[in-house]
Amino acid sequence: AQTVTQSQPEMSVQEAETVTLSCTYDTSENNYYLFWYKQPPSRQMILVIRQEAYKQQNATENRFSVNFQKAAKSFSLKISDSQLGDTAMYFCAFMTTGGFKTIFGAGTRLFVKA
């Protein structure tokens, strides 16, 4: 069975600084997808970034980038130039190409301070 672990329940960062959220996962699959979702206080879960396991190049979306280490089963999210609007719960998620089920981590609550 696949599992996703986010070891940081809460983090805080000063506005304009950089923060990294950790995520590890466990699977015996070779092909899969990894995601980071953001859930602000408005409750709307938003897809932040997506990574295909067969791609060695780390995904990047504007200020958001990932460090994907397939052998270590690690998938961290780096937020550069943090903004107040980045305050939210961040969920790491895993999905195999052999099923529809997406497994979510427990989440990391990020506070961006002015």
Next chain:
Amino acid sequence: ETGVTQTPRHLVMGMTNKKSLKCEQHLGHNAMYWYKQSAKKPLELMFVYNFKEQTENNSVPSRFSPECPNSSHLFLHLHTLQPEDSALYLCASSQVVYRDSRESSGYTFGSGTRLTVV
């Protein structure tokens, strides 16, 4: 407008009531999902519909009954719920490239229904 609309936004119901949650997506996606989000717990997958067919029922109690009349609409019918069923219920949709493929670009979520069972 996110493309996935859930109604109602809030719902308070007694344990003997029957109610329904509605989800509607206008993205042309062909897979829809119900998730339960409880405090301090990871999101729990409840049901998956792919091309209107239920492909997964994640050991959900029968007091939750899903319905997917077409690829744009998804319902969750509730009856004789328990207080521990109080949670945020999230609907999501995704585009699956091929019927038997699991290619997906990720989920688009609705804003959820905050359910309180009293």
